[in-house]
Amino acid sequence: MQTPTIPGNETAAESARPLVVALLGAGAISRVHASAWKELGAEVLVYSAAGAQELAEQYGLEVVDTLQEALRRADCVDIVTPTGTHRALARAAIDAGKNIVCEKPLTLSARESREVYDAAREAGVHIYPAHVVRFTAPYVAAHRAVVAGRIGKVAVARFFRGGSSPAVGTWFQDEAASGGIIMDLMIHDLDQARWTCGEVETVYAVQSPPTLDNVVPSFVSAHVTLTHVGGAISHIRATWGAVGTPFTTGFSIAGDAGVLHYDSTDSTGLTTSLHGAESSGLVVPTSALRESPYLTELREFAEAFTGGPEPRVNAEDGAVAVYLAQAAYQSIITGRVVDMNEFDHAQAAAA
Amino acid sequence: MSRKAALKVAIASFAHTHAASYVSVLARVPDVDVRASDPHGADAPDSALRGAELAERLGVDYVDTYDELFAWEPDAVIVATENSRHRALVERAAREGVHVLCEKPLATTVADGEAMVEACRAAGVILMIAYPVRFAPGFAVMRDHLDSGRLGEMFAINGTNNGKLPREHREWFTDRQLAGGGALVDHVVHCADLIDALTGGLRAETVNAASNQILHAKAGLDVETGGLVTVRYPGGLIATIDCSWSHPSTSATWGGLTLQATGTKGSVEIAPFAEHVSGLGDDGEIFLGFGTDLNALLLAEFLDAVRTSGRPVAGQPPRVTPQPDGDVGLRTLEIMEAALRSAELRQPVALER
Numbered sequence: 001m002q003t004p005t006i007p008g009n010e011t012a013a014e015s016a017r018p019l020v021v022a023l024l025g026a027g028a029i030s031r032v033h034a035s036a037w038k039e040l041g042a043e044v045l046v047y048s049a050a051g052a053q054e055l056a057e058q059y060g061l062e063v064v065d066t067l068q069e070a071l072r073r074a075d076c077v078d079i080v081t082p083t084g085t086h087r088a089l090a091r092a093a094i095d096a097g098k099n100i101v102c103e104k105p106l107t108l109s110a111r112e113s114r115e116v117y118d119a120a121r122e123a124g125v126h127i128y129p130a131h132v133v134r135f136t137a138p139y140v141a142a143h144r145a146v147v148a149g150r151i152g153k154v155a156v157a158r159f160f161r162g163g164s165s166p167a168v169g170t171w172f173q174d175e176a177a178s179g180g181i182i183m184d185l186m187i188h189d190l191d192q193a194r195w196t197c198g199e200v201e202t203v204y205a206v207q208s209p210p211t212l213d214n215v216v217p218s219f220v221s222a223h224v225t226l227t228h229v230g231g232a233i234s235h236i237r238a239t240w241g242a243v244g245t246p247f248t249t250g251f252s253i254a255g256d257a258g259v260l261h262y263d264s265t266d267s268t269g270l271t272t273s274l275h276g277a278e279s280s281g282l283v284v285p286t287s288a289l290r291e292s293p294y295l296t297e298l299r300e301f302a303e304a305f306t307g308g309p310e311p312r313v314n315a316e317d318g319a320v321a322v323y324l325a326q327a328a329y330q331s332i333i334t335g336r337v338v339d340m341n342e343f344d345h346a347q348a349a350a351a
Numbered sequence: 352m353s354r355k356a357a358l359k360v361a362i363a364s365f366a367h368t369h370a371a372s373y374v375s376v377l378a379r380v381p382d383v384d385v386r387a388s389d390p391h392g393a394d395a396p397d398s399a400l401r402g403a404e405l406a407e408r409l410g411v412d413y414v415d416t417y418d419e420l421f422a423w424e425p426d427a428v429i430v431a432t433e434n435s436r437h438r439a440l441v442e443r444a445a446r447e448g449v450h451v452l453c454e455k456p457l458a459t460t461v462a463d464g465e466a467m468v469e470a471c472r473a474a475g476v477i478l479m480i481a482y483p484v485r486f487a488p489g490f491a492v493m494r495d496h497l498d499s500g501r502l503g504e505m506f507a508i509n510g511t512n513n514g515k516l517p518r519e520h521r522e523w524f525t526d527r528q529l530a531g532g533g534a535l536v537d538h539v540v541h542c543a544d545l546i547d548a549l550t551g552g553l554r555a556e557t558v559n560a561a562s563n564q565i566l567h568a569k570a571g572l573d574v575e576t577g578g579l580v581t582v583r584y585p586g587g588l589i590a591t592i593d594c595s596w597s598h599p600s601t602s603a604t605w606g607g608l609t610l611q612a613t614g615t616k617g618s619v620e621i622a623p624f625a626e627h628v629s630g631l632g633d634d635g636e637i638f639l640g641f642g643t644d645l646n647a648l649l650l651a652e653f654l655d656a657v658r659t660s661g662r663p664v665a666g667q668p669p670r671v672t673p674q675p676d677g678d679v680g681l682r683t684l685e686i687m688e689a690a691l692r693s694a695e696l697r698q699p700v701a702l703e704r
Binding site (some may be wrong): 220 | 377503506509510511541561563564565567569576578580583588591593595597598599613614617618697698699
């Protein structure tokens with residue numbers, strides 16, 4: 001396995017050559033990845049069916065015309081394409097022996113996630129899912145406090161996430177491509193709930209309105225109830241709301257010795273009222289007051305690729321988050337509580 | 352100057368802490384005579400002031416037994432007993448032709464609730480349920496946003512009703528026999544009532560609940576202290592309610608309630624107990640709530656209906672049926688009972704149609 005050195009790694013700064021990243025995809029999320037990689041001093045090759053040229057010009061990337069060239073020249077691969085393509089691209093990168101960053105969800109189904117996870121392990125390739133919320137300041141603060149015992153034993157937690165629907169005439173609306181609201185959006189908080197409340201025992205889910213004929217409604221909410229090993233229970237709510245709804249996230253975690261609350265609309269530390277200013281419209285948890293969590297995340301992954309410590313989120317976490325999302329869809333279809341001990345990731349139908 | 356005949360309002364039991372609030376509201380209402388009885392007060396295991404002593408403190412007339420209370424021939428009775436004792440008193444009020452305001456939840460079982468609603472219907476007496484939150488001014492705004500179409504089509508609701516462990520004032524709230532359960536009984540029905548009002552009385556289709564006993568585990572209770580309840584309604588509407596007793600004992604307030612409704616055109620969230628001036632003192636947090644007195648609005652609605660309806664006539668509905676009525680009480684009780692069953696089965700429960 002190659003161990004390229006990245007700039008910023010001071011011990012090897014003299015001999016450092018830039019890390020070469022193959023960015024696969026040029027959609028909305030590619031922009032935050034591109035700017036973070038550039039910030040880290042990486043050389044970025046971009047390969048995409050569409051939009052590569054424009055992205056390259058904006059961020060100073062190099063366009064490559066084939067996947068083969070991208071994989072051949074890169075030290076590692078960053079998959080930021082629509083979810084339905086993750087599995088095939090990850091397999092190609094694994095076959096090429098390249099380490100991988102993969103946007104969440106890892107793949108569209110439990111079966112595919114298991115397959116990619118196994119293949120990567122067999123090939124000795126690292127694949128890290130970009131669960132950026134694990135790098136987002138308030139969630140990190142809460143997780144650390146819970147682990148340190150600040151609120152005692154966790155009893156009941158709530159997580160929510162939502163904003164202006166991205167699913168108005170886009171690929172998000174195609175459940176086969178995006179995985180739907182649970183797989184695409186709620187998966188962040190499924191991972192958070194597991195990270196902070198413990199391994200999941202059961203999953204119950206409802207969605208309104210329902211997905212019909214593979215078309216996710218433009219405006220939709222999903223509610224999931226999890227029970228965790230150790231007895232905690234959690235509620236997770238995700239909403240693709242009316243166009244123009246501000247993106248908000250938050251949580252409330254109650255333990256037997258205290259509670260923690262966070263609401264992104266309350267605790268901003270910066271409030272502006274500037275008439276005529278337009279919002280970026282991009283649904284990502286960034287703050288003007290600190291480093292982008294994407295930058296923190298990609299730095300940690302890059303360090304792990306070059307011999308650094310294991311990052312705070314790994315391939316197994318990415319795969320389990322997909323299992324939980326798929327268990328939620330199974331619960332919606334059957335109307336029953338799904339027991340994760342009986343959940344068969346190989347057999348479960350794709351979402 | 353002509354004076355309306357005073358309404359005679361009986362308060363049956365001080366078991367529920369709201370009884371004292373009702374007494375203080377009624378003291379400010381003109382043309383109302385109030386008399387209370389709290390015969391089970393002496394049996395309570397907690398040290399809270401009850402019975403004649405509490406009546407004296409509150410400045411309200413007191414009699415020792417319910418027999419004496421009904422012999423006074425009240426126009427209306429406020430039933431504020433422990434939950435499992437609602438039925439006997441409501442049925443007695445119906446027999447004696449006395450209009451009823453009953454504390455929530457209506458009863459501890461749907462079977463009890465059905466009997467109570469039927470008894471009141473047959474006797475022609477008002478049966479109103481003490482759900483004060485639907486009188487919150489913010490809730491009226493929320494309803495208006497929904498009714499006017501500004502919210503679009505409502506597809507999801509999220510409610511929280513988190514309080515301190517109510518045992519600090521009355522131990523029966525954590526007694527399975529007297530209360531009917533724990534947090535699932537105490538705190539699901541308020542949000543369920545608001546949803547009932549928003550949906551025009553839609554009956555729930557399925558209820559799923561998860562509960563545990565991690566909060567206040569040291570108190571050694573045999574009821575659930577944490578709970579999450581998800582309700583599906585016909586047409587697909589989903590609602591989840593966090594009913595946990597998760598508000599820390601160190602807080603300056605009892606807790607609170609929030610309800611968020613999401614529609615195709617946006618969302619509205621209310622927090623009827625959130626309005627306050629905040630501060631810090633040497634002894635901790637200062638919380639100066641300045642929200643509307645919801646119990647006063649609830650009682651005004653009830654007393655108006657009692658006055659307008661006059662003496663009940665068996666077999667005839669009262670002239671005015673104030674909301675929330677017994678049917679609302681039953682529909683919300685169905686959700687509560689199904690939640691208890693679901694938490695036990697660890698699977699969702701479909702309501703019988």
